[in-house]
Amino acid sequence: MVLDEEQLIQIRRHLHTIPELALHETMTHEYLLQVVRSFKQDYLEIRETPELPTALFVRVKGTAPQRTIGYRTDIDALPITEQTGLPFASQHPGVMHACGHDIHMTVALGVLNYFAEHQPQDNLLFFFQPAEESDYGGKRAYEAGLFAGKWRPDEFYGLHDNPDLPAGAIGCRMGTLFAGTTEVNIDLEGQGGHAAYPQDANDTVVAAAALIMQVQTVISRSIDPIQSGVVTLGKIRGGEIRNVIAGHTRIEGTIRGLTQAMIESIDDRLRDLCAGIGRSFNMKVNLELNQGGYWPVENNPQLTKFFINYMKQAPNVDFVETAPAMTGEDFGFLLAKFPGTMFWLGVDDDSQLHSATLTPQESAIKRGVDAITGFMEARMNKEE
Template identity: 55%
Template sequence: MIDLIQTRRDLHQIPELALNETETHDYLLQVIAQLPQTWLTVRTIKVLPTAILVHITGSQPTQTLGYRADMDALPVDETTELPFSSTHAGISHACGHDLHMTVALGILAHFATHQPKDNLIFFFQPAEESHSGGKIAYDADVFTGDWHIDELYGLHDRPNLPAGTIATRIGTLFAGTSEITIDFTGRTGHAAFPQAANDMVVAASAFVTQLQSIVARNIAPTASAVITIGKFEAGTIRNVIAGAAHLEGTLRGFTQEDIAYLKQRIQELASGIAKSYNCDVHVTLEQGGYYPVVNDAAITQDFITYMQTAPVDFERTEPVMTGEDFGYLLHHIPGTMFWLGVGDTTELHTSTFNPDEHALQPAVNAMIGYLTHRMQKGSRS
């Protein structure tokens, strides 16, 4: 077994941004190398060099169960003043991926010494926060042949649940997300002669105002979606009419159908603004792998039933607008994502995020128990 607390603290000190998780990659390989290797096969892949896959051969396999742990950190300067704070300036595990990896290692360590009945594959995934590492791996056919996964599981820590609590739901757990980038091009001019210019502050402002009607008047009141423009840039000085404007934002929805429709409406609205204000409007909508995280109904019902009788605190939860590229993997591989409560700390993605380490062991125990249970049920087919 591994020391969960020390492992988490070691990982916490070496946070790295998406696709640059080299030190994290090396640390994980060192931990894995210290485990019994009898049933283990470790694999790295060229298309995603910091990723690690570990295959555990089952004693009587009829299926392969997968477990995913994301590796990357955020460009957030940690201010917790913990003795094991980030040693990488301006970067921290403000989303708790150090816990995610530690729980995965704890589960892996158990099955490395207790051969499972079915095959297991652990996927230590880079680039969840950006660049859609899960999509990169899947689209590169990583999960084919001996590395095919029949069911996939993964967790995300959550600060407003008691430490060690497991929570999930059937259906959508997290929203799908898409990045919005819009550029408006008109004509610069003197503030005293607006008739000789084409003001993109006015055009872009009209767009932002009308944008808010899309969800209110195009998405059913019983459904949920959100469109937010978080960045608006235009102009250089107070007495010059801005001939260009740049917007950046995000849209989120609980179904891929709603997301596709929101994208269509944004494009249509942009076309209308271009005609109304006689300007050019260029829209870029980038979703990548951030599909809605939709838990498989049958698998998740079994997961819930097990957790309700296991020695762990369990709660049903409502969907949230958080994004996760695990959604792309679940779009192709049936499985379940669940929350792991980490106690009363500040919110995710903040400089003071400090999850309760007492959550680690209950999560490891719960997933060892559930995966063993799932193997006893046999293949879905």
């Protein structure tokens, strides 16, 4: 039986009550497994893996497959205390689906349920992915070799909900949808000393100030102004007391870029600047760059063109061409390994993503399911 709108909403509300943090999505995993096992099983194969215990893979066998189409949804939540006042609010203190992953999972279950009832032409692979908000579960799955053999998708798709779009609208663009991100940690190691005797010390606060000012030139003077990139140094900690010269200072920040080449270019400039400050101030400057799986979400040109053309022409689909966003998404790593497309699903809310008051419009769920199942059927009918 195909799930109706009310059943989908009830699934979403239950998922909303049991949010869990990255790599700890045990209740979520069990509930997803319960729902999938309630579907018609004739064409389904369910896979759990010890390498990533909270992940869930479901394969749908096609009638005459030309390809395996992958669909990914993220399943983790955020360390945020919910303030929506909903009767189905989070039952886990300090944890909330404040990024809409409960919507994501419900749409994926709706699409899977449809194809469990209507056997697809192509093979389908559904990946319920843990650890999107942190710990990059997509990269973990890839590096564990979980996308091999019949579990390897030829192309991959996924969505993210968008409070700024009308409920049920589909948004997408050619090129980059989300920026890639890199964590920046810089430790400056000098020599502490008495404030009255600076000649006997090596002040890391002064060196950090010089470094911070030089970093401001990376975007303004080292990057093509037609391109987009951001370096933000959001935290600095140096010294313990006003009359002691600090022997250690730590700077923490983030890099955002719309292409992997842009991020790597910014990385190189930061390495050069840190090395230069180290030589200029005669101290150790240790730079740590951690990108993990948060690569730019760069949509495949051919597949995305087909996706956009379908959504523009499909009845009952409100398509919106969107601008790139500087937020991060670890689906970017998988799109660097498999061709595919990420897109937005509008949920029409005054609150933004990662807000304690995020309340997506549930009318978006069924419209999202219908749009995606229609697209997948159109994609299966396209000969290579």
